[in-house]
Amino acid sequence: GDSVTQTEGQVALSEEDFLTIHCNYSASGYPTLFWYVQYPGEGPQLLFRASRDKEKGSSRGFEATYDKGTTSFHLRKASVQESDSAVYYCALSGGSNYKLTFGKGTLLTVTP
Amino acid sequence: EAAVTQSPRSKVAVTGGKVTLSCHQTNNHDYMYWYRQDTGHGLRLIHYSYVADSTEKGDIPDGYKASRPSQENFSLILELASLSQTAVYFCASSVQGTGQLYFGEGSKLTVL
Numbered sequence: 001g002d003s004v005t006q007t008e009g010q011v012a013l014s015e016e017d018f019l020t021i022h023c024n025y026s027a028s029g030y031p032t033l034f035w036y037v038q039y040p041g042e043g044p045q046l047l048f049r050a051s052r053d054k055e056k057g058s059s060r061g062f063e064a065t066y067d068k069g070t071t072s073f074h075l076r077k078a079s080v081q082e083s084d085s086a087v088y089y090c091a092l093s094g095g096s097n098y099k100l101t102f103g104k105g106t107l108l109t110v111t112p
Numbered sequence: 113e114a115a116v117t118q119s120p121r122s123k124v125a126v127t128g129g130k131v132t133l134s135c136h137q138t139n140n141h142d143y144m145y146w147y148r149q150d151t152g153h154g155l156r157l158i159h160y161s162y163v164a165d166s167t168e169k170g171d172i173p174d175g176y177k178a179s180r181p182s183q184e185n186f187s188l189i190l191e192l193a194s195l196s197q198t199a200v201y202f203c204a205s206s207v208q209g210t211g212q213l214y215f216g217e218g219s220k221l222t223v224l
Binding site: 034041042043045046049087098099100101102104105107 | 115143147152153154155156157160162170171202204206208211212213214215216217218
């Protein structure tokens, strides 16, 4: 079945640090890839998506590029802020896009 | 105004008791989902529905039932709650084919 593997556990950074959260996937066919963000006390919300090879998704300074060759969709941000502290989920959906498979989530903690 | 609302937001139940978690959406979406969130496991799909009066099993349906009496409402039922079902439960809705889920704020269930 489909699966997503992302940087496990917690990533602790200082403000203005560079962020990378790794995401690799396993799926048949050509899945759509997503990054979701969950702030404390809230439900997850879509950050952005990409649906074809080499497509870059971006939002709020975060970006990721769909790489079919390495089956990856790594999340990056050049300069994180304290307000970026949240849990980040990588996810994929199969051809019909009605069912999402999520990774285990990565807790980002940014200190001033 | 929140488009996906869950109730209760928090509940303590006894082992062997019955628990019903309710979800109401005003997005006019066909698809609705119940996910479970656990530390170390991320978000896992329990049940989903794409039309009223019909539900489908997700990846971890054992011990859970679902009911979709109308397009707007989707319930998750634990007939015999167990300790292992202590978790945060999220309801979500989506438009078919987009993969973009709109989540509620979650229901924290503690089974004692």
